[in-house]
Amino acid sequence: MTFTSRTPRVVAARKLQRRRDREQSGRFLAEGPQAVREALAAGVVLELFATADAMSRHSNLDVHFTEVDDEALASLAETVQPQGLVAVCEQVDVPLAEALAKKPRLVAVVAEIRDPGNAGTVLRTADAAGAGTVIFAGDAVDPYNGKCVRASAGSLFHVDVVRTPIDVVTPLREAGLQVLATSGYGADDLDTLADDDVLARPTAWLFGSEAHGLPGELLEAADRQVRVPIYGGAESLNLAAAAAVCLYASARAQR
Structure with a gap:
C-alpha cells in the first residue's frame, strides 16, 4: 500500500514541522539518507x-519502510529536492545533570542562538572536535528544527544534546569545567591561552548569536572572556567559524 499526502499517518507526521507539535509529541523529522542512517544507528x-x-536505492537499510508517493514525500520534506527518505524520530536530548555526570572534557554552549543553520553547524563542528555535549541555553532555536537537523549532518545523534535555562555557568563549573565566553572585545586572546596551556583543561565554550553576542549575565559569570584574533582586514568571524576555531584549539590542546 502506498500512502498519499492525505493518509492520516502522513498528515500526523507533517505536523512535526511545527515546534509546538514537536514539543508536545517528543518527536521530530529527520530527512535524507545521512540523517536517517545516523538515526537508525541511534535506535530512535x-x-x-x-x-x-528510495526504497530501491537504500534497500541495504535494515528497516521497514512505509511507502509514500512523491507528493506525500514532498509534503514531509523541507528541502527543494528531497532525497526520498523522511524518518519520524524520538527526541534525543538529555538532562544537563545526566550529560555532565559523564565528565565531558569539551562542551559547546549555544546561548539564545536563533538561526537554525548556525546552530546545526556548531553542533556538527562540536562533534567533529570531540565535544561530548552541546547545550542549547535560554531562548535558543529548537535543535529539532528541520534546518538545524540537516545542518548537523547526523551529529545530532552523536553527542549529548541538552536544553536548559540560561543560568548554565554554575553547573558547568561544578562539573570541573572552566567556562570560556567568546567575545570580540574579550580581555583574553585565544592564541595566548593556547600558548599558556589554559586550553588543555576541561572546557565549556559559550557562543552567542551573531546579532547580539552573549547575554551579559553569561559574559560576567564566565571565567574568561576570549576573543579570536583577526590578522587580516575582516571585521569579525561568523558564529560557526568562530566556534570551529575555538573548539579545535581546545581539542588540539587536550590531545
Missing part, C-alpha cells in the same frame, strides 16, 4: 517514509 526511528525509488 519510529517510522521511515520512503518513495519506491
Whole structure:
C-alpha cells in the first residue's frame, strides 16, 4: 500500500514541522539518507517514509519502510529536492545533570542562538572536535528544527544534546569545567591561552548569536572572556567559524 499526502499517518507526521507539535509529541523529522542512517544507528526511528525509488536505492537499510508517493514525500520534506527518505524520530536530548555526570572534557554552549543553520553547524563542528555535549541555553532555536537537523549532518545523534535555562555557568563549573565566553572585545586572546596551556583543561565554550553576542549575565559569570584574533582586514568571524576555531584549539590542546 502506498500512502498519499492525505493518509492520516502522513498528515500526523507533517505536523512535526511545527515546534509546538514537536514539543508536545517528543518527536521530530529527520530527512535524507545521512540523517536517517545516523538515526537508525541511534535506535530512535519510529517510522521511515520512503518513495519506491528510495526504497530501491537504500534497500541495504535494515528497516521497514512505509511507502509514500512523491507528493506525500514532498509534503514531509523541507528541502527543494528531497532525497526520498523522511524518518519520524524520538527526541534525543538529555538532562544537563545526566550529560555532565559523564565528565565531558569539551562542551559547546549555544546561548539564545536563533538561526537554525548556525546552530546545526556548531553542533556538527562540536562533534567533529570531540565535544561530548552541546547545550542549547535560554531562548535558543529548537535543535529539532528541520534546518538545524540537516545542518548537523547526523551529529545530532552523536553527542549529548541538552536544553536548559540560561543560568548554565554554575553547573558547568561544578562539573570541573572552566567556562570560556567568546567575545570580540574579550580581555583574553585565544592564541595566548593556547600558548599558556589554559586550553588543555576541561572546557565549556559559550557562543552567542551573531546579532547580539552573549547575554551579559553569561559574559560576567564566565571565567574568561576570549576573543579570536583577526590578522587580516575582516571585521569579525561568523558564529560557526568562530566556534570551529575555538573548539579545535581546545581539542588540539587536550590531545
